[in-house]
Amino acid sequence: MKTYTFKTSLKCSGCVSALTPFMNELKGVENWNMDLESTQKTLTVNANEHLSESQIIDAVKKAGYTAEKL
DSSP states (O other): OEEEEEEEOOOSHHHHHHHHHHHHHSTTEEEEEEETTSTTOEEEEEEOTTSOHHHHHHHHHHTTOOEEEO
C-alpha cells in the first residue's frame, strides 16, 4: 500500500462532502482522510500500487478543487 499526501483547496466540511463521491469512485483507494485544520488542507490517501497520484489529483479536480503533491 502507498500513502499519498496532497495540499488542497478544500475549505470546509461541505467541500469534503462534494469530494466524497469522487474519491469513493477511485478503484484502489483503501481509505482517505481530509485534514481541514492544517494550513495546507491536507488530503491523505492510502491506496494500492495500481492507483497513481495523477488519478487522485484528477478526481479532486472533477470535484471542483485543486490538489498538489506534498
